[in-house]
Amino acid sequence: MDHNRTGRTMVPGAIITGRTAAPGEPGLDKMLEVVASSPEPSLAQCFLLVVTGSEPGRLYQLDRPEMLIGRSKYADIRINERSMSQQHAKLVRWGDHHRIYDLGSTNGTVVNDARIDEVELRPGDTVRTGETVFTYMGGSVQPNTDHTMAVPSHSTVRTRPATASNTSTALARRGGSAPMVPGQNAPRVFEVPVQRIPRVEEQADLLGQLLKLIDFFRRYWLQVMICTMLGGAAGTAAYKLVKPPAKAEFELSLVPQATDNPLEQMRRLNFEFFRAAQQNFVRPSLILATLRELGEEDVPEDRVRQIQRQLEFQRTGEFSYQGTFSAPNSDEAIQFLEVHLRLYLDTEVEKALKALLLEVETLEVRLGETEDQITATEQALLAFRKEHSDGLPEQAQELYSDLIALGSERGRAASEVARTSADVRLSRNRLKSESPIIESRLESARPYENTIADLKRQLAAAKASGKGNQHPEVVDLKSQLTQLEDLRDDVMQNGTAASNVVKAKNPLYKDARLMADAAEASHAVATSELSRLTNDYERTREIVAKLPELQSEYTELLRSYEATKKVHDGLFEKLNGSRTQLDMERASVTGRFDIIEPPNVVTNNWIKGLIIRVGAGLVAGFMFGIFIGVLRDLRRIISARLAAARR
Known part of the structure; x- marks a missing residue:
C-alpha cells in the first residue's frame, strides 16, 4: 500500500483527516485528527484506535450496541492475525462507555496490562488482543469543562473553540503554540500520531499484495x-x-512357507522363514553384528543409526526383494552389503530352525511330564485295587446281591437256632421227668441224710457246751459233716452203682438221653451257622456303605488317567510331526533363498x-x-x- 496516500473515514458529526509528515519527522508518518461533535450532545462518540499491530493508525467507530472483535469474517472489528481467535472479545455499550468481554480466547484479552474476563472501559484504556493494541477513545461531553485525555503513543486530547458550524472541518497542526481554551459546546479534537493510514478495506486485495x-x-x-x-x-x-556416495544393490528371492509335512494334515500357519523381512534386514542388532565382523569395535549408537538410514530393503514381488546401501566408496558399499546379506540369511534360517527346535524340546519335556503323571496315576489305581480288593466299584452289583442273600440266609439260620433251642429244652424236660431214677437216688441218699442230721445235733451240742470253732471235737464234727454232705450230693447227682445199673436198664431214659444229645448238637450247629452268616452280613454291609465314596474316588482316578493318556497321545503325535518337520527343514535350508543378483555397484548419472x-x-x-x-x-x-x- 502507498505510504503517501491519505485515508479518510466519515462518521456522524465528525471528520477524520490525515496528512503526510514532513521529511524531518522520522517515525511519524501521518497525523490523525478526529473532531467528535455529535449531533446529539447526550450521545458520546466512542472509537478504538489501532496503536500497534498489522494496521497501526486505523480507527474503528463503536456505533453499535454490541461489536465483535476477532479473526472471523463475521466479526465487526476483524483483525487477521494468527494470535487472534475467531471470536476473541465483545464490546457492549454501557451508558456513555463500553464494557469488554473476553469470549474464551486462546491468548486472552489484556486491559491496561491485566488479563480480564470482563471490565468497563474508560477513555485512554489500552486494550491488547493477540498482537494488536487498541486505545479506547470516547465518553460523554461535559460542557464548560476541560476535555484533555491522555492517549498512548504520544497522543494528546485537547479542546478548542468551535467555528461557525459544529460540522466544520478542523485541522490539527503541530507547532509550538499552546492549546487553545475551550468554549461552550466546543468539539473534542483527538490528535494522534500514527505510523500510517491504511485503506478502509478490511483486507488488502491480491493486487496490493502483488x-x-x-x-x-x-x-x-x-x-x-x-x-x-x-x-x-x-x-x-x-x-x-x-x-x-557410491551405491551398491542386490536382488534376492525368499521362500517363507514351511515345507509340507506328511504327518500333519494342514500346513503350519505359525511357522515360516524370513518373517517381517523388511524390518529384520535393517534392524540395529544385525547392523551392529555386521560392523563388528568388518572389524569395527565399540560401535556407537549414532554410527548404527547412520548405517540404518543408508540401508534399504524393499519388496519388489511376491517373493523377491531388492536391497541397496550407500557408502563413500564402492568397495566399502559392496563389502558391507555382502557381509550383511550373509548374516541376515544365516540369522533368519537359524532363527526359524531354532523356533522349531525349541518346539521339539518343549514337546519332549511336556511328554515326559505326562508320562510321569500316567505312571503315578497307574500306581494310585493299583494301590486302590489292593486296598479295596473285596469291594471294588465294578463289583457293586455283586455286593448288593450278596448282601440280600446273606440277609435271607441269616434269617433262616436264626429260625433254625430257635427251633433247636426249643428241642434242647424239651429233651432236658424229658430227662428230668424220669421219677424212678430220682426216687432211687433219694432212697440211696437217705442214710446220709440221717447221719448228717445226727452230726448237726452233736455239733450244736458241742457249741452249746461252750466249745469254740477251733476245738478238736468241733473241728472233727465239721469234717465228718462235710464228708457226708459230699457223699450225699454225689449220690443224688450220679447215684450209686446199683442205681446206675437200674438207670441203664431203663429204655425210656436211654431214648430221652439220645434225643437230648441230638437236640444239643443241632442247636450248636445252628448257632455256629448263624454267627458265621451274621459276620458275613455285617462285613458286606460295611463294604456296601463305603461303596459310594470308593466309587467316587475310583472314578476320579480313572478320569485323571484317561485325560492324561489323551494328552500324552496328542503330545506324542505332535512331537513326531515336529521332529519330521525339523528334519525336512534342515534338509531344505539351501532352497529357502536364491540370490538373483549379487551385490554390485550402481553407476551414478553425473x-x-x-x-x-x-x-x-x-x-x-x-x-x-x-x-x-x-x-x-x-x-x-x-x-x-x-x-x-x-x-
Whole structure:
C-alpha cells in the first residue's frame, strides 16, 4: 500500500483527516485528527484506535450496541492475525462507555496490562488482543469543562473553540503554540500520531499484495540475483569437491512357507522363514553384528543409526526383494552389503530352525511330564485295587446281591437256632421227668441224710457246751459233716452203682438221653451257622456303605488317567510331526533363498547429480537473498519506530 496516500473515514458529526509528515519527522508518518461533535450532545462518540499491530493508525467507530472483535469474517472489528481467535472479545455499550468481554480466547484479552474476563472501559484504556493494541477513545461531553485525555503513543486530547458550524472541518497542526481554551459546546479534537493510514478495506486485495512483492524485488533484485548465482556456483563446487556416495544393490528371492509335512494334515500357519523381512534386514542388532565382523569395535549408537538410514530393503514381488546401501566408496558399499546379506540369511534360517527346535524340546519335556503323571496315576489305581480288593466299584452289583442273600440266609439260620433251642429244652424236660431214677437216688441218699442230721445235733451240742470253732471235737464234727454232705450230693447227682445199673436198664431214659444229645448238637450247629452268616452280613454291609465314596474316588482316578493318556497321545503325535518337520527343514535350508543378483555397484548419472546440486544451490541462494532483503526491511522499520519513540 502507498505510504503517501491519505485515508479518510466519515462518521456522524465528525471528520477524520490525515496528512503526510514532513521529511524531518522520522517515525511519524501521518497525523490523525478526529473532531467528535455529535449531533446529539447526550450521545458520546466512542472509537478504538489501532496503536500497534498489522494496521497501526486505523480507527474503528463503536456505533453499535454490541461489536465483535476477532479473526472471523463475521466479526465487526476483524483483525487477521494468527494470535487472534475467531471470536476473541465483545464490546457492549454501557451508558456513555463500553464494557469488554473476553469470549474464551486462546491468548486472552489484556486491559491496561491485566488479563480480564470482563471490565468497563474508560477513555485512554489500552486494550491488547493477540498482537494488536487498541486505545479506547470516547465518553460523554461535559460542557464548560476541560476535555484533555491522555492517549498512548504520544497522543494528546485537547479542546478548542468551535467555528461557525459544529460540522466544520478542523485541522490539527503541530507547532509550538499552546492549546487553545475551550468554549461552550466546543468539539473534542483527538490528535494522534500514527505510523500510517491504511485503506478502509478490511483486507488488502491480491493486487496490493502483488504490488508489494514487485516493489520488494525492485529494491533488492540485485542482491537476490547475486545470492542466487553464488548458490549455483556453490552447488557446482560441491559436486566437484564432494562426490556423491557410491551405491551398491542386490536382488534376492525368499521362500517363507514351511515345507509340507506328511504327518500333519494342514500346513503350519505359525511357522515360516524370513518373517517381517523388511524390518529384520535393517534392524540395529544385525547392523551392529555386521560392523563388528568388518572389524569395527565399540560401535556407537549414532554410527548404527547412520548405517540404518543408508540401508534399504524393499519388496519388489511376491517373493523377491531388492536391497541397496550407500557408502563413500564402492568397495566399502559392496563389502558391507555382502557381509550383511550373509548374516541376515544365516540369522533368519537359524532363527526359524531354532523356533522349531525349541518346539521339539518343549514337546519332549511336556511328554515326559505326562508320562510321569500316567505312571503315578497307574500306581494310585493299583494301590486302590489292593486296598479295596473285596469291594471294588465294578463289583457293586455283586455286593448288593450278596448282601440280600446273606440277609435271607441269616434269617433262616436264626429260625433254625430257635427251633433247636426249643428241642434242647424239651429233651432236658424229658430227662428230668424220669421219677424212678430220682426216687432211687433219694432212697440211696437217705442214710446220709440221717447221719448228717445226727452230726448237726452233736455239733450244736458241742457249741452249746461252750466249745469254740477251733476245738478238736468241733473241728472233727465239721469234717465228718462235710464228708457226708459230699457223699450225699454225689449220690443224688450220679447215684450209686446199683442205681446206675437200674438207670441203664431203663429204655425210656436211654431214648430221652439220645434225643437230648441230638437236640444239643443241632442247636450248636445252628448257632455256629448263624454267627458265621451274621459276620458275613455285617462285613458286606460295611463294604456296601463305603461303596459310594470308593466309587467316587475310583472314578476320579480313572478320569485323571484317561485325560492324561489323551494328552500324552496328542503330545506324542505332535512331537513326531515336529521332529519330521525339523528334519525336512534342515534338509531344505539351501532352497529357502536364491540370490538373483549379487551385490554390485550402481553407476551414478553425473549429469543428474550435477543438476541436482546446482538446482539446490540456486534455490538456497535465492532464498538467502530474500532473507537478507527482509532483514533490511525490518531494520528500516525498527529504526523508524525507535526514532518516533525518541521524539
